[in-house]
């Protein structure tokens with residue numbers, strides 16, 4: 235019996251929702267349902283390894299494991315937990331074909347597996363495992379609306395080969411608004427927007443072009459300039475000031491700037507400018523589209539957001555962006571593609587699927603952008619990225635421009651990223667690489683896991699109707715907490731990888747519109763999402779790595795606005811993170827609670843001094859310990875010197 239087969243028998247557990255609980259997720263959907271609990275039922279076939287899942291959910295708080303059948307040491311709460319049922323087939327361990335599963339990657343139900351950045355059996359194949367978890371569950375995740383019985387379908391050719399008996403994904407998202415006002419709707423930049431200019435910037439690499447100070451200096455064509463202005467952009471942020479001329483000069487770039495500081499426009503504007511200047515026009519109604527630019531991101535919602543930004547900036551021009559991502563009808567996306575595509579935004583699985591189906595040709599690719607690049611090169615997506623750049627027709631790195639953006643760039647990922655970039659790539663660091671946004675006030679509350687719910691409810695009562703994101707570790711936990719909050723009359727919805735795509739989009743829509751003021755999310759909501767007026771982030775469960783913490787709290791305090799983040803620190807579960815947290819707080823000039831400092835340095839954490847250097851990169855890896863062998867034309871090395879000193883302190 236091979237490993238997959240073994241898992242099939244060893245790990246079962248799918249379940250179905252037979253009540254309203256699955257259908258909406260807005261207030262009342264979880265609780266004011268026929269049953270108010272998840273009911274076990276027949277599930278769809280699971281793919282991926284494992285899929286152990288407790289299918290009943292009456293107050294269950296089953297912490298650790300949706301994806302890895304071998305990892306059944308779930309945290310149990312004191313609430314009742316009833317046994318699971320249903321049949322899940324755990325196959326696909328280690329596979330990364332998963333056009334439907336892009337976003338699930340981000341869900342953190344597999345705590346033990348995802349803890350290590352790289353390596354380890356479970357770690358290397360986390361994706362497969364997590365797919366299994368969701369798919370085993372999600373395949374039968376059936377709401378009262380039968381149409382949505384679609385999860386669990388892998389849309390890649392490889393998966394389809396043995397998936398003929400699985401239901402197809404039929405969801406077609408509503409088309410984006412054509413109304414100009416809504417296309418250009420935006421929130422105002424905040425009081426600290428001008429303070430961005432005070433942030434130290436470090437550009438390393440040979441001969442970086444000079445920064446621009448205004449959008450005029452970017453020499454954008456008229457229509458693009460008009461669209462930038464209609465978007466409410468008056469002056470560029472630092473990552474735009476430096477990033478735009480670097481990209482326009484044809485250089486490869488690895489750029490790191492704090493959350494919410496305008497990285498998306500930093501890559502979109504110069505790409506669109508070049509395409510417009512070259513008179514790029516999509517070849518309409520062609521069976522195979524050959525985009526000039528490909529942009530990838532780790533979650534469906536994020537790639538859709540990037541697409542909408544591209545569409546906004548390209549408004550009224552010949553440049554046509556298209557988006558492809560999992561959880562949505564492939565046929566629908568193929569039809570959309572065939573109408574022409576210059577800029578293709580995609581999550582990796584669906585993108586590779588489209589390439590495999592011959593719907594996307596790569597020979598004309600001039601720009602390859604990895605947003606949240608550290609995530610895209612982390613073990614979950616790295617194989618897909620290698621497949622992408624190795625796909626037939628994809629120009630070699632010498633013959634394309636590769637651009638990477640993130641707020642965090644750990645050293646090991648930087649090292650890996652170099653494989654995708656020309657050797658003379660530029661490294662742009664705005665502020666401290668991997669640092670938290672300084673506009674977010676960070677607070678920590680020491681609390682045991684059993685007291686968290688009470689704390690959360692008290693906290694939300696005190697914040698009134700502030701738009702709040704609550705991050706939890708597992709998909710199950712997300713549903714559970716959302717249910718509790720609904721019961722407490724907080725208008726709440728949730729987003730995580732076990733929800734159907736339409737539910738996820740509805741949840742996000744309800745949160746954006748203010749219909750629900752609380753969004754409970756797993757890691758799937760941690761990166762990139764730009765939601766207006768999120769004033770408050772709560773880490774109900776702290777994540778297991780510091781980068782994710784930085785991204786999560788970065789959902790507030792965006793574009794010069796201020797925000798607040800409160801994190802529940804469970805001394806038993808979170809001590810491994812203590813030291814990194816102290817570092818993050820100090821670097822963001824935030825108060826460090828003495829108990830946290832004690833926890834960090836007392837040696838109580840399992841690893842004693844957990845090594846933050848593994849997770850932080852102070853600056854361009856190529857600079858080495860002395861802070862720079864690239865002395866030529868670097869904008870400043872002050873930051874590098876300072877952070878190098880900091881790092882020594884922490885070593």
Ligand SMILES: Nc1ncnc2c1ncn2[C@@H]1O[C@H](COP(=O)(O)OP(=O)(O)OP(=O)(O)O)[C@@H](O)[C@H]1O
Nearest residue numbers: 467469470471493494495496497498641762764793
């Ligand atoms: N120059 C600018 N002037 C005004 N607003 C801007 C400017 N640049 C970007 N913004 C707005 O700031 C917000 C945050 O931008 P964006 O989402 O690109 O941040 P980011 O750096 O990619 O964040 P994250 O790291 O979370 O992905 C968006 O609403 C964007 O429209």
